[in-house]
Amino acid sequence: MALDKKGIAKRIAQELRDGWxxxxxxxxxxxxxxxxxxxxxxxxxxxxxxxxxxxxxxxxEEDADLINxxxxxxxxxxxxxxxxxxxxxxxxxxxxxxxxxxxxxxxxENGDIANWKIPGRMVKxxxxxxxxxxxxxxxxxxxxxxxKKGESKxxxxxxxxxxxxxxxxxxxxxxxxxxxxPEGGFKLIERAPGVSVDEIIAAxxxxxxxxxxxxxxxxxx
Amino acid sequence: MALDKKGIAKRIAQELRDGWxxxxxxxxxxxxxxxxxxxxxxxxxxxxxxxxxxxxxxxxEEDADLINxxxxxxxxxxxxxxxxxxxxxxxxxxxxxxxxxxxxxxxxENGDIANWKIPGRMVKxxxxxxxxxxxxxxxxxxxxxxxKKGESKxxxxxxxxxxxxxxxxxxxxxxxxxxxxPEGGFKLIERAPGVSVDEIIAAxxxxxxxxxxxxxxxxxx
Amino acid sequence: xxxxxxxxxxxxxGLESGMTIMLGGFGLCGIPENCIAQMVNLGINDLTCIxxxxxxxxxxxxxxxxxxxxxxxxxxxxxxxxxFERQMLSGELDVELIPQGTLAERCRATGAGIPAFYTPAxxxxxxxxxxxxxxxxxxxxxxxxxxxxxxxxxxxxxxxTQGNLIYKGxxxxxxxxxxxxxxxxxxxxxxxxxxxxxDPNQIxxxxxxxxxxxxxxxxxxxxxxxxxxIKG
Amino acid sequence: xxxxxxxxxxxxxGLESGMTIMLGGFGLCGIPENCIAQMVNLGINDLTCIxxxxxxxxxxxxxxxxxxxxxxxxxxxxxxxxxFERQMLSGELDVELIPQGTLAERCRATGAGIPAFYTPAxxxxxxxxxxxxxxxxxxxxxxxxxxxxxxxxxxxxxxxTQGNLIYKGxxxxxxxxxxxxxxxxxxxxxxxxxxxxxDPNQIxxxxxxxxxxxxxxxxxxxxxxxxxxIKG
Numbered sequence: 001m002a003l004d005k006k007g008i009a010k011r012i013a014q015e016l017r018d019g020w021x022x023x024x025x026x027x028x029x030x031x032x033x034x035x036x037x038x039x040x041x042x043x044x045x046x047x048x049x050x051x052x053x054x055x056x057x058x059x060x061e062e063d064a065d066l067i068n069x070x071x072x073x074x075x076x077x078x079x080x081x082x083x084x085x086x087x088x089x090x091x092x093x094x095x096x097x098x099x100x101x102x103x104x105x106x107x108x109e110n111g112d113i114a115n116w117k118i119p120g121r122m123v124k125x126x127x128x129x130x131x132x133x134x135x136x137x138x139x140x141x142x143x144x145x146x147x148k149k150g151e152s153k154x155x156x157x158x159x160x161x162x163x164x165x166x167x168x169x170x171x172x173x174x175x176x177x178x179x180x181x182p183e184g185g186f187k188l189i190e191r192a193p194g195v196s197v198d199e200i201i202a203a204x205x206x207x208x209x210x211x212x213x214x215x216x217x218x219x220x221x
Numbered sequence: 222m223a224l225d226k227k228g229i230a231k232r233i234a235q236e237l238r239d240g241w242x243x244x245x246x247x248x249x250x251x252x253x254x255x256x257x258x259x260x261x262x263x264x265x266x267x268x269x270x271x272x273x274x275x276x277x278x279x280x281x282e283e284d285a286d287l288i289n290x291x292x293x294x295x296x297x298x299x300x301x302x303x304x305x306x307x308x309x310x311x312x313x314x315x316x317x318x319x320x321x322x323x324x325x326x327x328x329x330e331n332g333d334i335a336n337w338k339i340p341g342r343m344v345k346x347x348x349x350x351x352x353x354x355x356x357x358x359x360x361x362x363x364x365x366x367x368x369k370k371g372e373s374k375x376x377x378x379x380x381x382x383x384x385x386x387x388x389x390x391x392x393x394x395x396x397x398x399x400x401x402x403p404e405g406g407f408k409l410i411e412r413a414p415g416v417s418v419d420e421i422i423a424a425x426x427x428x429x430x431x432x433x434x435x436x437x438x439x440x441x442x
Numbered sequence: 443x444x445x446x447x448x449x450x451x452x453x454x455x456g457l458e459s460g461m462t463i464m465l466g467g468f469g470l471c472g473i474p475e476n477c478i479a480q481m482v483n484l485g486i487n488d489l490t491c492i493x494x495x496x497x498x499x500x501x502x503x504x505x506x507x508x509x510x511x512x513x514x515x516x517x518x519x520x521x522x523x524x525x526f527e528r529q530m531l532s533g534e535l536d537v538e539l540i541p542q543g544t545l546a547e548r549c550r551a552t553g554a555g556i557p558a559f560y561t562p563a564x565x566x567x568x569x570x571x572x573x574x575x576x577x578x579x580x581x582x583x584x585x586x587x588x589x590x591x592x593x594x595x596x597x598x599x600x601x602x603t604q605g606n607l608i609y610k611g612x613x614x615x616x617x618x619x620x621x622x623x624x625x626x627x628x629x630x631x632x633x634x635x636x637x638x639x640x641d642p643n644q645i646x647x648x649x650x651x652x653x654x655x656x657x658x659x660x661x662x663x664x665x666x667x668x669x670x671x672i673k674g
Numbered sequence: 675x676x677x678x679x680x681x682x683x684x685x686x687x688g689l690e691s692g693m694t695i696m697l698g699g700f701g702l703c704g705i706p707e708n709c710i711a712q713m714v715n716l717g718i719n720d721l722t723c724i725x726x727x728x729x730x731x732x733x734x735x736x737x738x739x740x741x742x743x744x745x746x747x748x749x750x751x752x753x754x755x756x757x758f759e760r761q762m763l764s765g766e767l768d769v770e771l772i773p774q775g776t777l778a779e780r781c782r783a784t785g786a787g788i789p790a791f792y793t794p795a796x797x798x799x800x801x802x803x804x805x806x807x808x809x810x811x812x813x814x815x816x817x818x819x820x821x822x823x824x825x826x827x828x829x830x831x832x833x834x835t836q837g838n839l840i841y842k843g844x845x846x847x848x849x850x851x852x853x854x855x856x857x858x859x860x861x862x863x864x865x866x867x868x869x870x871x872x873d874p875n876q877i878x879x880x881x882x883x884x885x886x887x888x889x890x891x892x893x894x895x896x897x898x899x900x901x902x903x904i905k906g
Contacts, residue, residue, distance in 0.1 A: 019675060021882050041675055043675050043836075043882075045882070046612075047542065047543075048468045048469075048471070048612050048615055049468070049612045049614055049615050050611075050612050051880050051881070051882055052836075052874070055671055056669045056670050056671045057670055057671070058670060058671060058672075058673050059670040059671075059672065059673070060670075061670075062665060062668055062669075062670060063611065064470075064471065064613075064663035064664065064665050065471060065472065065599075065610045065611035065612065065613040065663070066611040066612055067468075067469065067471050067612055067665075067666070067667070068612075070667065071468075071469040071470075071471070071666040071667045072667040072668075072669040073665060073667065073668055073669050073670065074669075076611075076874055077869075078868075078869040078870030079675070079834055079835075079836040079838065079869025079870055079874075079881070080874045081838055081874050081877040081880040081881065082609075082610075082611050082612055082614055082874050082875055082877075083614065083877075083880055084546070084609075084614050084615060084616070084617070084618045084619060084646070085468070085494070085542065085543075085545075085546035085615050085616045085619065086546045086547060086549070086550045086618070086619050086786075087880070088543075088546070089542065089543025089546050089547065089786075090782075090785055090786035090787065090854060091880070091882055091883075092543060092787070093543060093561065093562065093563070093786055093787025093788065094784075094785045094786050094787040094854065095787060096785075096854075096882045096883060097882070112566075122527050122530070122531065123537075123539065124519055124520055124521035125517060125518050125519035125520050125521070125539045126518065126519070126539060126541055126542075126569075127518050127519040127541075127542050128518070128541065128542035128543060129541075130541035130543075130544075130563045130564045130567060130569060131541045131542060131543030131544065131561075131562075131563040134561075134562035134563045134564065134565060135543075135562055135563070135787055161567065161568050162566055162567045162568075163567060164565075164566065164567065165565065165566030165567070166566075240443060242650050262443055264443050264604075264650075266650070267844075268774065268775075269700045269701075269703075269844050269847055270700070270844045270846055270847050271843075271844050272648050272649070272650055273604075273642070276903055277901045277902050277903045278902055278903070279902060279903060279904075279905050280902040280903075280904065280905070281902075282902075283897060283900055283901075283902060284843060285702075285703065285845075285895035285896065285897050286703060286704065286831075286842045286843035286844060286845040286895070287843040287844055288700075288701065288703050288844055288897075288898070288899070289844075291899060292700075292701040292702075292703070292898040292899045293899040293900075293901040294897055294899065294900055294901050294902065295901075297642055297843075298637075299636075299637040299638030300443070300602055300603075300604040300606065300637025300638055300642075300649070301642045302606055302642050302645040302648040302649065303642050303643055303645075303841075303842075303843050303844055303846055304645075304648055304846065305778070305841075305846050305847060305848070305849070305850045305851060305878070306700070306726070306774065306775075306777075306778035306847050306848045306851065307554075307778045307779060307781070307782045307850070307851050308648070309775075309778070310554075310774065310775025310778050310779065311550075311553055311554035311555065311622060312648070312650055312651075313555070313775060314554055314555025314556065314775060314793065314794065314795070315552075315553045315554050315555040315622065316555060317553075317622075317650045317651060318650070333798075343759050343762070343763065344769075344771065345751055345752055345753035346749060346750050346751035346752050346753070346771045347750060347751070347771060347773055347774075347801070348750050348751040348773075348774050349750070349773065349774040349775060350773075351773035351775075351776075351795045351796045351799060351801060352773045352774060352775030352776065352793075352794075352795040355793075355794035355795045355796065355797060356555055356775075356794055356795070382799065382800055383798055383799045383800075384799060385797075385798065385799065386797065386798030386799070387798075547786075547788070551791075554779075555793075555794065556779070556791050556792060556793060557792050557810035557811065557813075557815055558791070558792050558810060558815075559783075559788050559790070559791035559792070560788060560789050560790050560791070561787070561788060562787065578789035578790060578819070579789065581789075583789055583790075587810070608875070609875075610875060611874075611875065641876075642843075643840070643841075643842060643843065643876075644875075644876045
């Protein structure tokens with residue numbers, strides 16, 4: 001069965017490594033914070049200016065001066081730091097953040113990503129996404145494999161205006177985990193539980209590489 | 222009579238204006254802090270990272286973590302701020318410091334300055350001088366009119382390696398106050414008490430412009 | 443070096459139609475509420491506003507949008523604002539979208555006397571169109587330039603009469619860089635104290651960058667996305 | 675995110691001959707005394723050191739010069755050091771002099787992912803020789819590039835186990851930018867505390883930039899130019 005958004009977040013959480021600083025985008029990526037594997041410690045950076053983000057505050061304890069990049073009220077853990085936007089993006093551009101996870105509308109087989117603009121529709125802006133994708137060494141895209149019309153979001157080339165070029169290394173969707181190869185192409189790494197390779201082939205319009213037996217993801221409930 | 226170093230500092234102090242942030246170089250410029258005209262308030266920036274420098278500490282109250290750009294122990298006034306070297310030179314390059322006063326070996330009639338290097342001698346480095354002269358809108362050079370050999374330090378062209386080009390607007394020496402004109406040339410503004418125009422002409426090898434009566438400086442003892 | 447002005451009216455003297463104005467804040471967090479209200483009162487228009495966001499319909503820069511006082515917004519993200527959307531789609535409002543890190547760095551460059559710098563953000567996208575690009579160490583970068591704002595308006599938590607500022611939590615965001623970037627910088631603070639009351643080790647914006655400071659009359663500090671967890 | 679190492683020996687593991695190392699400090703103020711002593715102990719040489727100054731004969735980087743461990747110094751000012759002068763004049767030591775603000779900005783650029791920027795400092799002088807120059811708004815600028823240090827070694831006043839740092843007074847100087855610039859950054863502190871002991875509003879260097887931290891055994895904090903006034 002295809003994963004739901006929580007399932008995608010759980011699978012991506014398995015990619016976290018002890019000691020990493022991580023930036024999570026809005027949407028599915030935000031959920032990842034709930035599924036950090038036991039025994040590892042990661043710290044979350046929010047690009048509006050905090051390292052060491054904690055959970056949402058208890059009702060009545062919200063502080064208007066303490067929000068995340070999604071403008072939600074948050075709390076700070078012991079050892080947290082606040083900083084200005086220039087230093088925040090110094091961390092990002094300077095590759096001090098080990099992992100960035102963000103959503104996408106399209107990913108191409110050479111690692112281009114489009115996630116900020118649909119021609120003809122109101123454009124809200126790229127926020128920090130262009131800085132993040134142009135800088136991070138390690139970027140995972142979290143998204144549904146197909147759009148609402150059932151069309152593949154893993155394409156030979158992006159059709160929408162780009163957010164960044166040749167930057168995405170890994171995509172985790174409701175159907176599969178795929179590596180974007182340096183020479184181009186999506187290499188199928190894992191299938192969602194109960195999802196067949198044929199289903200993934202049918203849902204992928206970019207070049208798909210399948211070698212040997214493709215294991216099922218192991219996702220705890 | 223030609224001014225001594227204190228006299229040069231006193232004359233330059235008359236150029237200070239209320240509300241200015243000022244960076245004083247090592248040597249004669251440092252003395253200026255002792256002669257701030259009554260009724261005006263200025264604040265001193267030291268490029269190693271302090272605004273609001275106070276006097277030297279009392280004996281026994283020195284703090285190794287509190288020095289000026291000359292590496293001397295100092296104190297901080299109420300309202301002082303410490304900052305890092307990047308922000309310090311942001312203040313300087315960004316023209317937030319209203320006046321820079323520094324010494325020179327040579328100044329040319331088009332406002333070039335040489336004050337960091339003598340070929341064949343040990344070079345200690347430019348420190349912050351190149352940033353200061355390249356950035357400040359308002360730079361005064363404080364120096365003796367001639368060198369130890371009696372040769373003019375106000376020249377048609379600098380002979381020593383430059384610190385900055387076309388940047389000096391005013392020179393105050395032991396003999397005179399001179400403006401460096403945008404079109405080139407030293408315009409004589411004032412003479413030191415008892416110093417004749419002829420003496421200044423004799424001591425100036427760069428183009429000297431003399432219009433009308435040249436007043437004597439008024440320097441309080 | 444007293445930078446104190448009597449009130450918001452005096453603080454905003456010289457703000458005129460047609461000017462380019464930087465305003466601190468991220469979302470509704472750390473925005474100069476009192477000065478924005480005064481800009482509405484002044485009725486100035488044709489403004490170019492550089493601010494990471496454009497407020498919401500009934501708060502922050504949304505107030506200026508309601509009065510059609512803004513000609514152009516330079517921001518990284520402008521959602522959450524119906525009137526903004528209407529004016530943008532109708533062509534009344536010019537919008538320049540800039541990656542958030544580039545926006546922050548351009549503000550810093552402005553204050554720091556750096557006319558231009560290279561950043562990887564936006565390479566290969568429409569953001570880089572018409573801009574110079576260049577390779578360093580095998581990676582491509584875009585040349586980005588400093589801004590030229592007339593005024594910068596920032597909001598701090600505490601400030602002293604000399605203009606030294608301390609921000610609180612994530613309300614810091616763009617305020618320090620913008621404070622350094624104004625030809626004239628206006629700072630409104632929640633609490634104005636005497637020199638020496640703030641630890642000189644702990645100032646976020648040194649007073650040299652600030653020309654005018656005042657204590658804001660009242661701060662609503664509206665929360666845009668109230669998210670809480672239930673005790674249990 | 676515990677960054678604590680047991681001692682200076684462990685902190686300096688991996689430092690090797692031939693490396694490029696940034697060291698914080700201005701004069702003898704805010705220098706990493708314990709790590710410098712360990713570099714002497716390690717006996718590594720052919721080092722390229724990026725540091726604003728080169729210490730004095732018997733303190734700071736002067737120790738490394740005495741042992742001829744430094745191949746090249748990249749600094750803005752190198753006076754006050756006879757051994758330095760001897761090695762420089764004899765050609766044993768390579769010296770690259772950089773304007774102080776350019777040095778600070780290049781360190782910052784290194785940590786901030788900015789490969790290059792334009793600065794007015796040094797235009798028309800020998801510092802600009804061989805470098806690209808360019809006009810912006812009628813003024814000339816020089817293109818300056820980021821560094822590529824292997825290690826950065828900084829000294830802070832207080833730090834917590836996560837690597838968050840606070841500096842004191844003018845001992846801050848180059849330390850924050852250098853802390854951000856190391857592939858590996860080592861921080862030695864006078865006082866090491868638990869997370870939460872430092873005010874999150876008041877951290878100068880966020881721990882994300884620091885890979886190793888330890889409390890230095892002893893700090894001499896030598897004063898280079900003791901200047902006092904007499905009470906009376």
